[in-house]
Amino acid sequence: MKKPDTTSAMLDLVQQIRAHIPFDELDDARVCSGACIGCAKNLLEYLEQEIIYWESSLTRGEITSLGDINKLARSAKKIYKVLQLNNLV
Template identity: 40%
Template structure:
């Protein structure tokens, strides 16, 4: 049985927060050649996640399109961070 969209959004947010280095120090996130600013991308995505957390807490029910959009945005940020070498650097620590 598939979860409802509220549950799915909570799970997506948790997975993104576990996967990406939101708590990494700025000196580790920023440093060197980048294809897009990793720090700004993380800040943007954190804002999106916080926004959805607040909306869910307020009782809003996301649509499938909302889930899809957040997943797509998260994937793009992940790809940019991977291209910048940030994810490999964090995993080595």
């Protein structure tokens, strides 16, 4: 089986992130209620901006590197853990 190219891998990663992190379902009142560990609101905004950036870059035909994919994957994993600690996912 052939491994996907970096563009396909980045698109797959973006789809996985969008599938597992409910950006549209988390409103400000739910995200910022009570004590929290890390600022989930800011982390979600950061991750969503990263995803939008990569989607537009890929649409323009830019090539991603393995480092770019790894960086986005690490960020998404860390942010997901913060969301779990705050009982948001």
